[in-house]
Amino acid sequence: MIIEARDLRKTFTTRGRKGSQTVEAVRGVDLTVEKGEIFGVLGPNGAGKTTTIRMLATLIVPDSGTAVVAGHDLLKEPEAVRRKLGYVSQEGGVEDTTSARAQIMMAARIHNVADPKRATADVLDRFDLAELADRPGRTLSGGQKRRVAVALGLVHAPRLxxxxEPTTGLDPQNRANLWERIRQLRExxxxVLLSTHYLDEADALCDRLVIVDHGRIVAEGTPGELKREVSGDVVTLRLEEPERAAEALRPLARxxxxxxxALRVYVDDGEHTLPALLHILExxxxxxxxxxxxxxxxxDVFLAKTGRSLRDAGAAA
Structure with a gap:
């Protein structure tokens, strides 16, 4: 086990013109991440994904709860935890005025890597960055910056x-390229602990995942397990009287x-059930x-657990 967290909680208080406001960002999250797996935290913006990751990365202190990360107690041994992990934020942390090589070299030295020059060369080669290593950050494309950001997090060869949100803002080609790099890390x-609001990203990359909403875990398992739990097939109908149609079709559906x-009808065998559904509507x-x-x-899993679509909850797929 590389991460074992129990009942993590974090509340923030904001102050504005209308006084203070308390926000429960994370409300009792349990996580277990196995060694060598890609584990996903999927949910809409504001669900508590980043707060959870920042707590586990020792960047903010939980209000309560316990965790062991990479063999060390999160609260009692934060410095030891930091030495064992790499962290890539949503922003990436790539500076505009400094070259990729210089930034990665600095990160290697901060982590007390024995041979910073060799470690930098290795990670530049690993992410196909050698040819642009001496260009300032501002001249790099979005996809190139994300690869540099991941290289910064990996130069000290962390176990975790x-x-x-590693692919936010990337075009499809750069997203696919980074997905392949992430798979190579697992190999x-x-x-890898990955937060995302992209449904296809979680489905394609994650060995296991949790779905979070309003600071709580609403589902956990492999993508396949979670989808099978909902139903085999879903028939989506757009029609004039969805409420009346729902009552008429309910006997044929799970x-x-x-x-x-839209009306979503969950059935075990969509191909054979579809003619009967159409007959009833007629x-x-x-x-x-x-x-x-x-x-x-x-x-569909998110909808079944929360009553609303992830696409409509402040996230894009």
């Missing part, structure tokens, strides 16, 4: 790497949910605008 034995103007005289048959997604 924290990635907080080399590095454990679950029926009305999501604004019998009831309910007008149908569109219909789609899909396998369940992590968004």
């Amino acid at each position: 790497l924290f990635l907080d 080399s034995g590095t454990s 679950e029926v949910r009305v999501d604004e103007d 019998e009831q005289g309910i007008g149908l605008r569109s219909i789609a048959l899909d396998r369940s997604t992590l968004d």
